Amino acid sequence: MKGYKLKFLTAMLVLLVAFSTACGNGNDKNGSSNPSSANGSKESSNSGTVTEISFANWISVEDATKAAYEKMIADFEKANPNIKVKSLGIPFNQYKDQILISSTGGNPPDVMMANQNFSAAFVGAGIAAPLEGLVSANALNDIVDGSKQGVTYDDKIMAFPWAPHPNALFWNKALFKEAGLDPETPPATWDEMIEMAKKIASLKKDADGNPIYGIGVNNASLSYTGNMLFRDVLTYGGTFMNDQGEIIFDQGDALKQALTNVQDLVNSGAAPKGVEIKDLRGMFGAGTLGMHIDGDMARQIFRDTSGKGEAFDAEWGVTVIPPGVTGKSETVFSEHQLLIAKNSKKHEAAAKLVEYLVSQEAMITYHQMNGVMSARTSIAALPEMNEDDYAAVFNKQMSTASPFPAKNPVFDNAMKIASDMVILVTEGGQTPESTIEQVMPKIKELYAK
Amino acid sequence: MIRHSKFNVRQFGFLLFLMLPAVILLGITIIGPLLNAISVSFQDYSLLNSEHKWNNFHNYFDILKSQDFYHSFGITLTYVAFAVGLDLLLGLGMALLLNQQIKFRTFFRSIVMIPWAIPTIVTALIFLWIYQPDFGVLNYALQSMGIIENKITWLSSFDFALGAIIVVAVFRQTPLVAVMLLAGMQNISRSLYEAAKIDGAGPLRILTSITIPLLKPVITSVTLMMIVQNFQMFTLFYTLTGGGPADATKSLAILTYEVAFERYDLGKGSAIGVIWLIVLLTFSVLFTRLMNRESHR
Numbered sequence: 001m002k003g004y005k006l007k008f009l010t011a012m013l014v015l016l017v018a019f020s021t022a023c024g025n026g027n028d029k030n031g032s033s034n035p036s037s038a039n040g041s042k043e044s045s046n047s048g049t050v051t052e053i054s055f056a057n058w059i060s061v062e063d064a065t066k067a068a069y070e071k072m073i074a075d076f077e078k079a080n081p082n083i084k085v086k087s088l089g090i091p092f093n094q095y096k097d098q099i100l101i102s103s104t105g106g107n108p109p110d111v112m113m114a115n116q117n118f119s120a121a122f123v124g125a126g127i128a129a130p131l132e133g134l135v136s137a138n139a140l141n142d143i144v145d146g147s148k149q150g151v152t153y154d155d156k157i158m159a160f161p162w163a164p165h166p167n168a169l170f171w172n173k174a175l176f177k178e179a180g181l182d183p184e185t186p187p188a189t190w191d192e193m194i195e196m197a198k199k200i201a202s203l204k205k206d207a208d209g210n211p212i213y214g215i216g217v218n219n220a221s222l223s224y225t226g227n228m229l230f231r232d233v234l235t236y237g238g239t240f241m242n243d244q245g246e247i248i249f250d251q252g253d254a255l256k257q258a259l260t261n262v263q264d265l266v267n268s269g270a271a272p273k274g275v276e277i278k279d280l281r282g283m284f285g286a287g288t289l290g291m292h293i294d295g296d297m298a299r300q301i302f303r304d305t306s307g308k309g310e311a312f313d314a315e316w317g318v319t320v321i322p323p324g325v326t327g328k329s330e331t332v333f334s335e336h337q338l339l340i341a342k343n344s345k346k347h348e349a350a351a352k353l354v355e356y357l358v359s360q361e362a363m364i365t366y367h368q369m370n371g372v373m374s375a376r377t378s379i380a381a382l383p384e385m386n387e388d389d390y391a392a393v394f395n396k397q398m399s400t401a402s403p404f405p406a407k408n409p410v411f412d413n414a415m416k417i418a419s420d421m422v423i424l425v426t427e428g429g430q431t432p433e434s435t436i437e438q439v440m441p442k443i444k445e446l447y448a449k
Numbered sequence: 450m451i452r453h454s455k456f457n458v459r460q461f462g463f464l465l466f467l468m469l470p471a472v473i474l475l476g477i478t479i480i481g482p483l484l485n486a487i488s489v490s491f492q493d494y495s496l497l498n499s500e501h502k503w504n505n506f507h508n509y510f511d512i513l514k515s516q517d518f519y520h521s522f523g524i525t526l527t528y529v530a531f532a533v534g535l536d537l538l539l540g541l542g543m544a545l546l547l548n549q550q551i552k553f554r555t556f557f558r559s560i561v562m563i564p565w566a567i568p569t570i571v572t573a574l575i576f577l578w579i580y581q582p583d584f585g586v587l588n589y590a591l592q593s594m595g596i597i598e599n600k601i602t603w604l605s606s607f608d609f610a611l612g613a614i615i616v617v618a619v620f621r622q623t624p625l626v627a628v629m630l631l632a633g634m635q636n637i638s639r640s641l642y643e644a645a646k647i648d649g650a651g652p653l654r655i656l657t658s659i660t661i662p663l664l665k666p667v668i669t670s671v672t673l674m675m676i677v678q679n680f681q682m683f684t685l686f687y688t689l690t691g692g693g694p695a696d697a698t699k700s701l702a703i704l705t706y707e708v709a710f711e712r713y714d715l716g717k718g719s720a721i722g723v724i725w726l727i728v729l730l731t732f733s734v735l736f737t738r739l740m741n742r743e744s745h746r
Binding site (some may be wrong): 027097100101104121124125126208211217219220222272273283289409410412413416419420423424427428 | 497582583584600602604605606607640690691692693694695696710711712713
């Protein structure tokens with residue numbers, strides 16, 4: 001009897017210790033890459049209240065943008081000592097899913113970075129708050145018209161455009177020279193660009209035996225590949241959707257020509273196979289890619305990937321995308337945007353962070369460190385934002401850039417399916433016609449649901 | 450007698466009480482979510498819509514009519530068959546070798562587990578670089594030896610992508626199989642081998658008539674475990690190919706993820722998971738019965 005009582009009491013004690021340990025370890029010690037740890041609100045027990053807000057983003061985990069991000073946040077916290085920003089850095093490829101899962105699970109970050117594709121998904125999922133009433137009317141009215149349309153859903157502004165990134169054409173001067181082309185003269189037309197790419201690719205290898213390619217074409221299984229295919233279709237005179245919301249991606253010849261072009265470039269060795277944007281950036285930085293289409297943030301990326309820092313700037317040039325059949329420099333702009341979570345309990349502090357990040361001070365910092373542009377009319381016109389040829393090219397490119405038709409949240413998925421077309425014509429060896437016939441029904445089915 | 454039965458009831462109650470935390474934990478982490486997933490599979494449950502209506506078996510009908518599901522099921526079966534088959538073959542070979550009196554046997558027995566100890570995601574990232582067409586060591590080695598002339602885009606090729614994933618899976622899982630089979634071999638009495646040798650049995654005869662039959666219980670457990678584990682493999686597929694190129698490696702795990710989190714349809718995603726669960730449970734029961742029946746003959 002006594003032995004039994006002793007065992008029972010020992011068991012109770014063990015259970016009590018186990019439960020209190022388990023409950024005590026409920027706090028997440030590692031805040032980054034885990035949006036579920038978002039809702040920390042620290043209140044200082046000393047004088048003054050410090051509000052901690054969480055900011056989900058991907059730029060804090062990318063080498064090229066990390067320094068600018070940290071400076072902007074440090075400057076914000078200095079100007080707002082009662083607000084602390086907890087960074088939730090999530091790699092780009094997992095970003096949308098992580099935010100959706102954490103938000104629908106009841107743990108949204110207070111402020112979310114997004115691009116056009118992601119914003120549509122977040123607004124569609126009902127996790128974003130309208131910005132009217134949170135962000136000042138001055139700031140909202142200052143948004144460039146083209147960007148404002150893209151962030152307005154049912155007449156409400158659901159995201160603040162932060163940094164538009166039109167895509168322009170970068171070229172490697174050394175490879176141009178080696179291929180017998182004028183290193184200071186980029187292609188003037190789309191067809192000339194293709195010819196130059198093939199000429200550069202005929203160099204085959206560099207001194208270290210690395211393969212040389214003429215131009216970068218995204219052909220990995222990602223929505224970004226589909227986005228770039230959309231850009232090419234614009235060059236050939238097509239588009240994705242008409243004003244009535246009908247999918248017209250496969251109407252006319254534009255899609256077929258775009259796929260034929262991609263197939264020709266890859267099969268002829270002018271473009272590498274099976275690569276995504278980060279591979280192409282690495283190749284351009286390594287000096288093995290003749291031409292590459294990318295956004296304004298690419299300058300800093302190339303400085304990092306080349307290992308040469310600012311000295312690498314002398315080895316390349318940037319120009320607007322050469323016009324194709326439309327006679328106009330057709331390109332797309334992706335755009336970083338900022339959203340405030342509907343279920344955040346710290347709207348005021350979150351709005352302050354958003355207003356700061358799109359303010360003149362922060363945008364000049366971001367521009368100086370990464371060459372980004374502003375989506376605010378008053379800031380985009382500042383001399384500090386137009387100080388060099390690089391900025392001038394991107395400002396010029398922005399004037400002809402088209403936004404992604406991303407208001408429907410399935411657009412990102414549609415672009416991922418569209419990337420299959422690029423893969424089927426390059427890896428699969430299929431004809432563009434059969435590829436379009438095979439894949440387009442899946443895209444139309446997405447929109448039909 | 451009365452004192453004895455009271456004591457049993459008390460002991461039983463005490464036993465239940467001690468098991469309670471584990472049962473509660475299991476309930477919270479497995480049974481609860483499982484029941485929730487089954488419930489969601491009968492609903493129109495979209496992440497883009499706050500209204501979730503009950504739709505009976507609509508999700509199941511949609512999935513069972515969809516070509517995507519059968520395509521992914523086929524990919525998964527192919528992957529499991531090859532991965533588990535190679536795991537067992539190579540694992541058995543490794544175990545036989547490590548069971549011999551070789552030099553530095555203890556050292557080899559310890560380092561053989563290293564691939565298993567590396568997290569799956571890390572293994573996947575290492576192989577991403579090995580398979581890289583322009584800078585990866587695999588193409589470099591094969592071209593240097595004259596085995597291939599042109600670079601192969603292993604993970605973007607329709608012909609090689611699934612095979613490339615299988616290789617990584619086998620690399621990672623074979624050590625575990627080898628160690629489990631080796632442990633089983635330690636329990637086989639040496640006298641059986643000695644008797645067989647005296648009777649003139651060669652190595653192959655010893656393997657097929659003594660080693661493998663006596664290892665059958667271990668082989669059954671290991672096979673079942675590897676089949677279930679590989680059926681659920683997500684990390685390798687997601688990291689190496691993402692289900693591409695053009696769905697060529699879209700396994701059931703990737704399809705479920707895509708349906709649930711990229712098409713935002715948690716209802717259908719859950720339904721795929723439930724179908725998958727039923728398939729695996731049925732297989733496990735049949736497989737175990739079959740192996741047990743054979744061993745009772």
